[in-house]
Amino acid sequence: MKRVGIKDVAAAAGVSATTVSHILNAVEGKRINPDTRQLVLETAERLGYLPNNLARGLRLSRSYTVGFLSDEIATTPHAGLIIKGAQEAAAELGLLLLMLNTGNDRELEQKEIDLLLQHRVDGILYASMYHRTVEVPEQLRSVPTVLLDARSDDPAFPSVVPDEEQGGRTATRELLDHGHRRIGFVTNSDDIPATSGRLAGYRGALAEAGIGFDAALVSADLSDAQGGYRAARRLLGTAHRPTALFCFNDRMAMGAYRAAAELGLTVPGDLSVIGFDNQELISENLFPALSTVALPHYEMGARAIAQLQAVIDAPEPAGAPRSQETLHCPLVPRDSVAPPPRL
Amino acid sequence: MKRVGIKDVAAAAGVSATTVSHILNAVEGKRINPDTRQLVLETAERLGYLPNNLARGLRLSRSYTVGFLSDEIATTPHAGLIIKGAQEAAAELGLLLLMLNTGNDRELEQKEIDLLLQHRVDGILYASMYHRTVEVPEQLRSVPTVLLDARSDDPAFPSVVPDEEQGGRTATRELLDHGHRRIGFVTNSDDIPATSGRLAGYRGALAEAGIGFDAALVSADLSDAQGGYRAARRLLGTAHRPTALFCFNDRMAMGAYRAAAELGLTVPGDLSVIGFDNQELISENLFPALSTVALPHYEMGARAIAQLQAVIDAPEPAGAPRSQETLHCPLVPRDSVAPPPRL
DNA sequence: GGGTTCTGCCAAAACGATTTGGCACCTGCC
DNA sequence: GGCAGGTGCCAAATCGTTTTGGCAGAACCC
Known part of the structure; x- marks a missing residue:
């Protein structure tokens, strides 16, 4: 099952391999008769020529x-x-x-x-x-x-x-823009850029809106649904509970949904929730569908x-x-x- | 930034490229002095020789x-x-x-x-x-x-x-093994091998257990959480409702959970659910964690x-x-x- | 000692492309 | 006619391997 090479094309077109190469690569500064060019291109097409990348790569490094x-x-x-x-x-x-x-x-x-x-x-x-x-x-x-x-x-x-920080700011702003003033942050406890960045974004957005940072509104836990559930329960169990939660990721948001349901709170009527990551498998399949911030x-x-x-x-x-x-x-x-x- | 080639190794070891190639490729039927072999191997190692796969590929097709x-x-x-x-x-x-x-x-x-x-x-x-x-x-x-x-x-x-059919049989058997006799099938409506295969497995397992197939226990819909929710509602709304649901996939199972919750049914106390696909993002994060069948x-x-x-x-x-x-x-x-x- | 067989190695030809450095022919000009 | 310059093409070298077909020299045998 031999593939056609540049020599085959050259032979079929009655020119040298050199010429075929010049034409196919549209080499600058080489004078080629338009008729020849046409002929070679057609021949290559007709024979189904595909350059051998191994040979090419070898030569060109x-x-x-x-x-x-x-x-x-x-x-x-x-x-x-x-x-x-x-x-x-x-x-x-x-x-x-x-x-x-x-x-x-x-x-x-x-x-x-x-x-x-x-x-x-x-x-x-x-x-x-x-x-x-x-x-x-x-x-x-x-x-x-x-x-x-x-x-x-x-x-x-x-x-x-x-840009984790901008993402955190965007999420928080979305809640602020809907009129929320008391916003909880369900975060995770790993020391990774996402954790610190999103927190910084959260604080930044609050500051912009003239709202003081309240450490009691931040609750960290494992970054899965269980963790999100626990952290949300803690925040929602307080006397003066937040009206919205910004969750570190969509899995934690999934847990927050469950916490809300257990407390008889509907989303988004009683509690707004926003996630992060845009894991569509989760965000699109939750009810109601989850607003979130996408990683690009x-x-x-x-x-x-x-x-x-x-x-x-x-x-x-x-x-x-x-x-x-x-x-x-x-x-x-x-x-x-x-x-x-x-x- | 030139990489070292076989010739460099040959020169450094004082032999020919041929010999180096024979040694490095452990060619059969070639007699090589053990000392030379050793020397060449060491030299190649020392120089950090890495064969050029482009050249190799060119030669070997x-x-x-x-x-x-x-x-x-x-x-x-x-x-x-x-x-x-x-x-x-x-x-x-x-x-x-x-x-x-x-x-x-x-x-x-x-x-x-x-x-x-x-x-x-x-x-x-x-x-x-x-x-x-x-x-x-x-x-x-x-x-x-x-x-x-x-x-x-x-x-x-x-x-x-x-093996979709075996998977369907496995899922259904898991429910049968726990004592369920009235098992609903929340399926999807696309004409793909998974649909027919899993249905066949469901019927097969029921037949093995001596349970007749009841078309009223099968409900098809879109293959996402919404579809699963609707299909499950239909099955659970009947007078003589199933005690367990086999769901076409984990997303539909996610919808089934919601349907159950709305009807005041707990999983697995009042209703057992099994999914398919083992989408861990869902199955591990649902509460309770979803039993399912994995695609290999x-x-x-x-x-x-x-x-x-x-x-x-x-x-x-x-x-x-x-x-x-x-x-x-x-x-x-x-x-x-x-x-x-x-x- | 002379032939034969082994041993251990090597030179050169591939593989299929690109690129360098022409070379032959034509045209135009004096 | 002779020369310069332009046009259009090509032969051969090269990239880094593998593989073929040896070839020297040592060892063995009688």
Whole structure:
């Protein structure tokens, strides 16, 4: 099952391989007779010629391939959108994505990077499945690398992350805009950028609205539905309960729904709820559908590829500080936010 | 930033490139002095030699690369596990996955297949994000291809799919085993293998238990939480209501929970519920946690790679019928199934 | 000692593209 | 006619491997 090569096209068109190559690659500064060009193009088309990327890459020292190295691809549905964004942006540039995941195994990671280097990838996307600070493996210094949904303390690596603080501000503002003044924050207790960023956004929005920060309105717990349930119960059990809850993520919001139901509070009539992450499986299937703030996963993937391309193109003075890009988290309004009940 | 090649190793070790190649590839039937072997291995290690896969592939007509072509990677969290299964099994064989998704755009799909062929992939996994029958593009006949979570009417393509019928039987049996005799089936109304397969499994399990099929216990609707809610309401509103519900998927089960809550029925005290798909974001976060049946996504990915490898190895008589593999769907018991209430 | 067999290694030809450096022919001009 | 310059094409080298078909020299045998 032999594929047709450039020589076959050349022979069929009665010209040399050189000429075919010049024509197909539209090389600048080469004079080609329009008739010949036409003939060659038609012949290539007719024979179904597809350039052999291995040969091409060998000659050009360029594989038109990018490694996508992620810590844990399986656990979150977000992974899909990041990949999709990266893949589509890559395809636009004629690049293909080589997927690997390390499962947070440092040793395996080494081997996988070697594999990618063997395949002579043009660059590597080092992706995390949740926004965090990472320790970048040494080997990645020898190849263009961009951090995706992750950042490093080493400024030599460009990174693309969501703007957690703006997201927190957006969520809180959505509640403020509906007239809420007493807003609880159901947060989580991990020390990650999302936690501190969203809290900062929450405080910022309150300050803007001239509302003082009240630590009694913040309740932290595990970041799943159980945790959200407990934290919400604590906040809603108080005498002067909040009229709205900003939840750290949609899973915690799911728990908040249950807490509200148990207390006989309807959403959004008695209590408004807003989540974060826009996990559609949850936010769209809850009743009422959950208003939330989306993480720009698709855009992160796409922007990471753009950054990578920039590094590949730029003859980088190694170690020079690179762009740390922060992406906007948009509001996704649904049905869980309404004006506070009249007292 | 030039990488070290086989010639560099040869020079450093004082032998020819031929010898280095023989040693590193452990070629059979070649006599090598153990001392030389040792020296070469050490030199390669010391210089950090990594073979250039492009050159290697060019020579061997083998890229050690597999295309993963999926219709829609983003919409479902299952995607991650399929990919992970495929990726890990591939890595085991020294293969890397080239990811592309078509978004169900036939024209784009053509281009992407061309791209994969340009990169001279050793084979292609043609994956669907839900079990269905597909029309395989013509171009895929020229390259080893395996259908993943999909099947074709053309028996030339091997495929790997979940055993929907066994899954339906397993779910129903779980309810029967807890003593339920009156079991409702909240199903969906699309004409896909999952619908008919799970229904067949439901009927099969009932028959085994000597219970007659009652069409009034089956209610179809959209396959999301809203649909599940409506279907469950219909079944639970009847005079002689079922004591347990088998739901087509976890999202519908989520709706069933709400229906139960509205009717004042507790799960699993008054009503047992079992789902399907094991969407952990839902099943683990519902209260009580949802018992369900898992789709073997990881295994499907892994088995598909195994099948692909078989096709690559086998000098296939083109068009010969290939294996259609069906994978077991395991029960995932949680807290939503209990014995029926005593009347 | 001379032939034969082993041992251990190597030179050179692929693989399929791109790129460098021409070369042959034509045209126009004096 | 001779020369300069332009036009349109091509031969050969190259990228980094693998593989084929040896070839020297040592060891063995009689």
